[in-house]
């Protein structure tokens with residue numbers, strides 16, 4: 001069993017939705033095969049998966065759909 005390099009938790013292979021940031025743009029990838037740490041939730045991608053996502057982002061492949069997500073900028077410090 002693989003272990004997480006950050007917290008030494010167990011890593012399991014899962015299909016996840018992954019929000020990928022590329023410059024100022026965000027891309028949501030569905031059904032991405034990733035290795036996920038069961039303890040801290042860190043995700044790890046195989047080189048070929050990263051390459052595939054890069055190809056999508058560079059416009060080589062067509063997106064299924066476009067969604068909009070709310071962007072919230074927190075300008076004030078939270079006061080306890």
Ligand SMILES: [Zn+2]
Pocket residue numbers: 004005006007008009037038039040041042
């Ligand atoms: Zn971890």
